[in-house]
Amino acid sequence: MLSIRNLHAAVDGKEILKGIDLEIKPGEVHAIMGPNGSGKSTLSAVLAGNEAYEVTEGEVLLDGENLLDKETEERARDGIFLAFQYPVEIPGVSNLQFLRTAVNAMRVHRGLEELSAVDFMKLAKETTKQVDLDPAFLKRGVNEGFSGGEKKRNEILQALLLEPRLAILDETDSGLDIDALKVVADGVNALRSPERAVLMVTHYQRLLNHIVPDYVHVLAGGKIVKSGGRELALELEERGYGWLGIKDSDEVEAG
Amino acid sequence: MANTDKQVNELIKREYEHGFVTEIEAETFEPGLNEDIIGRLSAIKKEPQFMLDWRLKAYRRWLEMDEPNWAHVGYPKIDYNAISYYSAPKRKEDMPQSLDDVDPELLKTYEKLGIPLHEREKLAGVAVDAVFDSVSVATTFKEPLAKAGVIFCSISEAIQDYPELVQKYLGSVVPAGDNFFAGLNSAVFSDGTFVYVPKGVRCPMELSTYFRINAANTGQFERTLIIADEGSYVSYLEGCTAPMRDENQLHAAVVELVALDDAQIKYSTVQNWYPGDENGKGGIFNFVTKRGACIGKNSKISWTQVETGSAVTWKYPSCVLRGENSVGEFYSVALTNNYQQADTGTKMVHLGKNTSSTIISKGISAGRSSNAYRGLVKFGPGAEGARNFTQCDSLLIGDQCAAHTFPYIESKNKGAIVEHEATTSKVSDEQMFLCRQRGIDPEQAVSMIVNGFCKEVFKELPMEFAVEAGKLLEVSLEGSVG
Numbered sequence A: 001m002l003s004i005r006n007l008h009a010a011v012d013g014k015e016i017l018k019g020i021d022l023e024i025k026p027g028e029v030h031a032i033m034g035p036n037g038s039g040k041s042t043l044s045a046v047l048a049g050n051e052a053y054e055v056t057e058g059e060v061l062l063d064g065e066n067l068l069d070k071e072t073e074e075r076a077r078d079g080i081f082l083a084f085q086y087p088v089e090i091p092g093v094s095n096l097q098f099l100r101t102a103v104n105a106m107r108v109h110r111g112l113e114e115l116s117a118v119d120f121m122k123l124a125k126e127t128t129k130q131v132d133l134d135p136a137f138l139k140r141g142v143n144e145g146f147s148g149g150e151k152k153r154n155e156i157l158q159a160l161l162l163e164p165r166l167a168i169l170d171e172t173d174s175g176l177d178i179d180a181l182k183v184v185a186d187g188v189n190a191l192r193s194p195e196r197a198v199l200m201v202t203h204y205q206r207l208l209n210h211i212v213p214d215y216v217h218v219l220a221g222g223k224i225v226k227s228g229g230r231e232l233a234l235e236l237e238e239r240g241y242g243w244l245g246i247k248d249s250d251e252v253e254a255g
Numbered sequence B: 001m002a003n004t005d006k007q008v009n010e011l012i013k014r015e016y017e018h019g020f021v022t023e024i025e026a027e028t029f030e031p032g033l034n035e036d037i038i039g040r041l042s043a044i045k046k047e048p049q050f051m052l053d054w055r056l057k058a059y060r061r062w063l064e065m066d067e068p069n070w071a072h073v074g075y076p077k078i079d080y081n082a083i084s085y086y087s088a089p090k091r092k093e094d095m096p097q098s099l100d101d102v103d104p105e106l107l108k109t110y111e112k113l114g115i116p117l118h119e120r121e122k123l124a125g126v127a128v129d130a131v132f133d134s135v136s137v138a139t140t141f142k143e144p145l146a147k148a149g150v151i152f153c154s155i156s157e158a159i160q161d162y163p164e165l166v167q168k169y170l171g172s173v174v175p176a177g178d179n180f181f182a183g184l185n186s187a188v189f190s191d192g193t194f195v196y197v198p199k200g201v202r203c204p205m206e207l208s209t210y211f212r213i214n215a216a217n218t219g220q221f222e223r224t225l226i227i228a229d230e231g232s233y234v235s236y237l238e239g240c241t242a243p244m245r246d247e248n249q250l251h252a253a254v255v256e257l258v259a260l261d262d263a264q265i266k267y268s269t270v271q272n273w274y275p276g277d278e279n280g281k282g283g284i285f286n287f288v289t290k291r292g293a294c295i296g297k298n299s300k301i302s303w304t305q306v307e308t309g310s311a312v313t314w315k316y317p318s319c320v321l322r323g324e325n326s327v328g329e330f331y332s333v334a335l336t337n338n339y340q341q342a343d344t345g346t347k348m349v350h351l352g353k354n355t356s357s358t359i360i361s362k363g364i365s366a367g368r369s370s371n372a373y374r375g376l377v378k379f380g381p382g383a384e385g386a387r388n389f390t391q392c393d394s395l396l397i398g399d400q401c402a403a404h405t406f407p408y409i410e411s412k413n414k415g416a417i418v419e420h421e422a423t424t425s426k427v428s429d430e431q432m433f434l435c436r437q438r439g440i441d442p443e444q445a446v447s448m449i450v451n452g453f454c455k456e457v458f459k460e461l462p463m464e465f466a467v468e469a470g471k472l473l474e475v476s477l478e479g480s481v482g
């Protein structure tokens, strides 16, 4: 479904991604690990179409079509979903209104009827429970005054409602306590299906205890320096990044 | 940052939808302003002598006044002798006795504007007075209002039918010598709305006036006077549109509100005058004086305004809080785009004991527009225990617009309490990226973010109009994202 070929990207003239190659097939779960500053968020942002980043070389195909030519909202409607590492607040816009607008935009794109306020409310309430959020969160401004953990669960809530084909999760596990981590992992596992793929960006291996990946890639200095199966994550946990010749300012957390 | 700006720079491409001109036979004065013109205007309206005297006094006063130049706006010098001071649709009768007497072209105009005046399709529960150029053309729901004792008519009718009320209150809140534009209006106002709600009456429906400028080179100078007698309540809404014309047109209105003991007036405005084209050509100069006097104890006046139109706006709906425990409120959304300029805000003058006021101002600037909030909170020596809360937020869309805040506080009373909060924010690239990543169109995203920003003000609008106001913002923002 997604082919990334020799992808280079820069921000403010500085090259961050220096030649990424990655194939993701339907049903697969890929984990991208790597120290801070290695370019994980940059890769996620470039795939989603953040215009702050400039693609300088390479290509990305989604189902054989050039993804990089498309506007952010078109990519989203084609099924690319990004759970943000730092979700932004939109004061005054209720989460409910935001979610309904998004879900209906997708539905229109898919040739489905828009959901009425009542039907959407019902769906949204059920889904908030699934990620252990109080339905009262639907009435609050988008991410307005949410705690770190609530923001992350809100991202998963959006993924569940929007039913993406490829969900990119940028450090959705960071800053979560063990219970919240479990809730997020359950949400992601609920998303898994033979038609869907997940690209999980994480600094730590502990999330991978709950969401077992098919492939693990190590990103360092803007390149994938090693790929393997889930055992690679365990090895990283035990030995840190040092044995791959990578410096990491933070210690890899024991899972 | 670059991407929102790019989108923003490309958004407003939809045309002003009320920009049509109605072909109608009109009686229009030749341009020019002098005592003779004022005499003719007064005669055409069959005004009593006191009214003519009042106008002439105002005119003589005005000749000695200077046009204000302190507002944060710039516009070419206005030639007051190049304006026609009266234009009215020609009719068989002097005044339409019922809607059947109203020119069908006019009825059609109001229908196009979404304001049906015809009996069978009138806005449910809203009584409308429609003012076309210089005259009131129709007032709906007269009978049920009369049954409640509420007087709702054009000010021209009021001058003839209720001269004692008019004489007592006209100019009592905004005297002719108040400012240059108020002086001009006092001399030449041609029509407007009059409301009187008697003691203890809660007005059974929303009252609304719809102002429409149609004729070219005509100024609109309407005068609105609302009196809420003891213990009464009224909610009033005005809406405004004008055709698209390349030359600027002047609109200099005066609105006076009077609230007696325990009375409440809620005054809402949705102002959508033609703002000029995307290069800043044409548009209405909206120089308006609006003021309410809470003369009775426990009285309350609320101004809610959603301002998206006009090339240049100069407007400060204010409250004079004279009665003990009286309350003044000002809720405002002012949106400017392209080359629009707005200098708007409020004055809260606390004279009585324990008076309180709230100011919530939301300014949104897009394109190359300039949007200024100007507010004065004043406490007189007798304003023991008075308090004000001001919140003043600006939202910028793009990087070529400007927002300014000029809050002034004058206090002659040490016991008065003032709280002031101000913020300036931008529709950020991160917010836009989040919305678009969720499949939402950029235009829809901006309008959603702006509507969220305005929520505190929209909730003050009567229900029917809150939805309208949201839509109006959406249209006014078109072209600010691309």
Ligand SMILES: Nc1ncnc2c1ncn2[C@@H]1O[C@H](COP(=O)(O)OP(=O)(O)O)[C@@H](O)[C@H]1O
Pocket (backbone or CB within 6 Å): A011, A012, A016, A034, A035, A036, A037, A038, A039, A040, A041, A042, A043, A052
């Ligand atoms: N908007 C930006 N402006 C300047 N530098 C950036 C920007 N975004 C990321 N970078 C730089 O790019 C590198 C990779 O960042 P990022 O993709 O966030 O890494 P990770 O998510 O792996 O921690 C870092 O050196 C970071 O400072």
Ligand SMILES: [Mg+2]
Pocket (backbone or CB within 6 Å): A040, A041, A042, A085, A170, A171
């Ligand atoms: Mg990151």
